[in-house]
Amino acid sequence: MEKRIKDGMNSLIDKLRGDQHPDGTWRYPFETGISTDCYMIILLRTLEIDDENLIKGLSERILSKQEENGAWKLFYDEQGEGNVTATIEAYYALLYSGYFHRHDARLKMARKFILAHGGMEGAHMLTKIMLALTGQYKWPAFFPIPVEMILLPPTFPIHFYSFSVFGRANLTPIMILSEKKYSLKNKKSPDLSDLYTGKNREQEDLAFDEEWRSVFSTLSDGIKCLIGLPQQLKKMAIEQAEQYMLRHTESDGTFYSYFSSTFLMIFALLSLEYPKNHPAIMKAVEGLKDMKCEIDGLPHMQYTSAAVWNTSLINTALQEAGVTPDDSMIKKANGYLLKRQHSLYGDWAINNPHDFPGGWGFSDINTFNPDVDDTTASLRSLSRMVPSHSAYRQAWERGVLWVLSMQNDDGGWPAFEKNTNSSLLKFFPIEKAEFILADPPSGDLTGRTLEFLGRYTNLPKHHPSVEKGKEWLFHHQEKDGSWYGRWGICFIYGTWAALTGLMAVGVLPTHRRVSKAVAWLEGIQNRDGGWGESCKSDSKNKYVPLGASTLTHTAWAVDALISACDQPTKAIKAGVEYLLKNLERDDWTTNYPKGQGMAGDFYIHYHSYRYIFPLLALGSYLKKF
Helix, strand or coil: CHHHHHHHHHHHHHHHHHHCCCCCCCCCCEECCCHHHHHHHHHHHHCCCCCHHHHHHHHHHHHHCCCCCCCCCCCCCCCCCCCHHHHHHHHHHHHHHCCCCCCCHHHHHHHHHHHHCCHHHHCCHHHHHHHHHCCCCCCCCCCCCCHHHHHCCCCCCCCHHHCCHHHHHHHHHHHHHHHHCCCCCCCCCCCCHHHCCCCCHHHHHCCCCHHHHHHHHHHHHHHHCCCCCHHHHHHHHHHHHHHHHHHCECCCCCECCCHHHHHHHHHHHHHCCCCCCCHHHHHHHHHHHCCEEEECCEEEECCCCCHHHHHHHHHHHHHHCCCCCCCHHHHHHHHHHHHCCCCCCCCHHHHCCCCCCCCECCCCCCCCCCEHHHHHHHHHHHHHHHHHCHHHHHHHHHHHHHHHHCCCCCCCCCCCCCCECCHHHHHCCCCCHHHHCCECCCHHHHHHHHHHHHHHCCCCCCCHHHHHHHHHHHHCCCCCCCCCCCCECCHHHHHHHHHHHHHHCCCCCCCHHHHHHHHHHHHCCCCCCCEEECCHHHHHCCCCEEEEEEHHHHHHHHHHHHHHCCCCCHHHHHHHHHHHHHCCCCCHHHHCCCEEEECCCEEEEECCHHHHHHHHHHHHHHHHC
């Protein structure tokens, strides 16, 4: 088996070597379904920017993803016949493209599906907002957060910086747009009125539940205590929201380097009477266009780029597999990562005011919004350069200190901002509020951070940060022995991260929580030796088997078991055998999303994962056994 493992690893290393860009990065697509493709068509047509090649290409890609029944799905085994929100977005974009007519058989099937599944009223809240601001939906009361909230001081029980950075990035333009009740149509705007069922539309203005009434009352009382006349306060709040957006645009013009927030910012600026050709708007549009990648010969608008994430993970896996730090591939990647360390203060400093910048962000566009996971991933990649290079040593020290400073008071690690998980946020009547508004600590982030601290630093195993992190993981283990993974799919991901983290900081394999996690992983192994988990796990908040094995899920499970077992068990051997037999596999399981951004609505297919994690798992097997 050893020779087969080495041959398999060498094939993965050769593949990665061939895919590296001249600047040292790996730029595999960050694929997020069709939503961004749809929104790009709608944006370009609304602004009357006739980029026909892009619009045609995006339309072709959208159409290529349609199911036989006329609907669109978010993932292969999505429950039911399709996803009504995705189908509404696709129908709208294809009509607005101008290359398809509503009497086209494919669009007629889509319309039939939409009407059979609740019509326009069944769309996700954020899609309804897009429909409202492009004149297809009446601005309803589903977004009741007053723009004046941005004026509340941080001492108030709930305020603007109680939201996660992702929440602020998307809510800031929405608060402006909702206040203005802004919409923009033109002569090419299609008429979507035939998508209404008329059944639930009036109910959107009904009163909200008692918990939100209480929170809203607190907000209103706080706003009333602000000094100034109501109209002056509203004007001041809108101006502050406008400046917040402009101050948080990156050099490419995008707002926080996210597609959704940039899309919304463009319309917010239009509502503030910016002309369509204003430099801020034109630059934002070009920034979005620069997010385009190509998949199977067709354009796809990425939600953001994943250059730092891909490069740090790949470069670490290569070094763990035995590629030396002086290899040109490794040196180029580490040189790139060194340049991408942040030196600017971002909003993270509001809840963490005593530390200096030192983190890394997800994309190479990102210069002030670092996150814990990208920082530990980048530091792993750079670790072997630290002893002999002063520049790397300085970067290392800044990065490690930043990671330690970001630990929440409860002992867990969040993604972007410290202690941004107020219990009041769950009462906001915003669909998927727990994903949009909060930045809670999670099993995957806490586990991966402990794995980094235990394996790559000289931090004592009983350091207070390590002890608090261990206790957080122990406290948040599920009854069945698994951990929930916030940023991956899902319980296999969280369990891999937590288990490898606990083992790295000295928890014994005989510990009852470790044994329970090992038993859970062994209990869900498929007959073919692999593992596979459905995206439905996140919405159901429990493990849901995929019914098939995937390379990535199998690699996570195998790596976790290797970390916790002294000998190669039957489950580990079967998992390694699955990986070796399927490294060249190319079907729906290799294209299945392994990452998530919002349960039930936003899933990510990382094209790099099928190479990274099998290489990591196979390397771990050879090293240990």
